[in-house]
Amino acid sequence: MLKEAGQYDAKSLEQKIHKLWDEIDAYSRVREQRVDGKKFFFVDGPPYTTGRIHLGTAWNKIIKDSILRYKSMNGFHVLDRAGWDMHGLPIEVKVEGVLGFKSKKDIEKYGVGNFVAKCKEFALSHRDEMTLQFQNLGVWLNWKDPYMTLRDEYIEAAWWTLKKAHEKNLLERGLRVVNWCPRCETAIADSEVEYSDVSDPSVYIKFPVANEENTFIVIWTTTPWTIPANIAVAVHPSFEYVKVRAARNEKEEILIMAKELLKNVLKQGRYQKSEILETILGEDLKIEYKAPLGHKVPKQNTFPHNVYMADFVTAENTGCVHIAPGHGIDDFELGMKYKLPIFCPVGPDGKYTAEAGEYKGMHVREANKVVLDDLSEKDLLLASGKILHRYGHCWRCKTPIIYLATEQWFLKVTDLKEKMLEEIKKVKWYPDWA
Structure with missing residues (x-):
């Protein structure tokens, strides 16, 4: 029923x-x-x-x-x-x-x-x-x-694991550029970085070439606060670069940038006239330049500043990449390759240290405007605007991250890579492609 x-x-x-x-x-x-x-x-x-x-x-x-x-x-x-x-x-x-x-x-x-x-x-x-x-x-x-x-049972197990890694010579301390949260004052793993759209400066800056009057290498950046830590400029060895005489407001200067990007850079700088003087392969750009903020950061004047080759340079913006080995992962690797100073005048709280000269005590993101004003005062700011782009934030407190060269402990996973790959084959993964 x-x-x-x-x-x-x-x-x-x-x-x-x-x-x-x-x-x-x-x-x-x-x-x-x-x-x-x-x-x-x-x-x-x-x-x-x-x-x-x-x-x-x-x-x-x-x-x-x-x-x-x-x-x-x-x-x-x-x-x-x-x-x-x-x-x-x-x-x-x-x-x-x-x-x-x-x-x-x-x-x-x-x-x-x-x-x-x-x-x-x-x-x-x-x-x-x-x-x-x-x-x-x-x-x-x-x-x-x-x-x-x-609980101690868990904490002791973690220390036991580190002890075993140390006994097997898998634990090392070294200088690396890492994702850093200046509010939490700690490193953040790549997987912990959350990305969201933010508005940042989009600026073209002129670096004065040494021993060549009124001649400049043009770089582009969204992080003006890293300019006080600039050590080098990277160019692509196989790209064509040009020296171009450009005029705006009846003032002439010679600019160096990738040939493919010339038109856009001149447009950004609102130049009225231009003339290509020379075309050069990136690998032949043997140039020394002056620190653009040496008058504000005295320590910058103790470093040589030269152009170096790098395959990671892309045909975007100017084709010349500002390198601050203390504040970028690619920058750091290039610095290690060419034995450049790893200059990092920023503390764990995101504020400039005494090594940053007149910028000491400023929070880096708040210093963007000050840095741009100082560059403009020296007539080194070719163009300035804003860009909306994806930028990393701390997943815990939502603060924008910075890149910082710090001493960290690392497990040498590369030494275990082959064994790990063999062990992975013994595991049943769901789904299979995991």
Whole structure:
């Protein structure tokens, strides 16, 4: 006999199921029944305990729960310890917000020990709240004995791993240019950088050629703040470059740039007349130039400034690339190749150090206008505008990143690459292309 279904009340049904599971201790009984089955070991990729769960974390746990239930229903003894990520900057940034901190200096005033204790308190309180939320979704995990990254058992395992890497000569400290968050004052992995559209300067700058009156190499950049750290100019060895006599407002000067880009550069600079004097292959551009901001950054006058060859130069903008080895990944590699000074006059807080001369104490992004004004005063600013482009931000605090040459610890993965590739072949990946 058919019975007419009543109104579906999701909340009421959910409460009944949870009550039943609690009364009969369903989770523990199912696990006990499977204890002799083949083991299925699950590692919970842990969420940060920074607040309430959201759709992403809910979806993540529901998918995992579905797979674990499937394995359990097929007789597997599922080892399913829950996990919580309770250390690192995501927690710190949240606590800094609660305490009203603006910089790392505030943490020092508050006391590092006090701050760590506050972070632990914050992480543990949100763990309890998030556990209840996941349980309300019906997720079955070992919630009573989760692994937590703030516990010694986890921290000691991380140190043990580093110790083993050190014993195998896989741990090294070296100078590298890295993504850097000046607010968090820490390096950021490439995978942690979030990109969004920002408006930045788009400027063409003239670098005075040494021993050639009124002659300039033209570069383009969106980061004028790196000009105080300029060490070299890169050109492509196989591109054609030109020396062109150009006139605007009845004033003539000789400019050097890629031939293919001449028309656009002259348009940007609003030159009325021009004449090509010489065409040169990039590999033949043996040019020394003067530091454009040597009058503001005295240390710049102690460095030689020359043109170097680089295959990464593209036929865009001017074809001449401003190189600051302390503030760019390609720049750094070029600097190492040619043994150039790795000049980085910027501190971890994103402010110029004493090495930056008159710019000392300025935050780099706030210094863009000052740098451009100083270049304009010396008649070295060919053209200035704005560009809307994708730029990297810290995923934790949303601050625009900078590139900084700093001493960092690295694992020499290249030494393990072949072995890692062999091990990968033994793993079943879902999907196959992963």
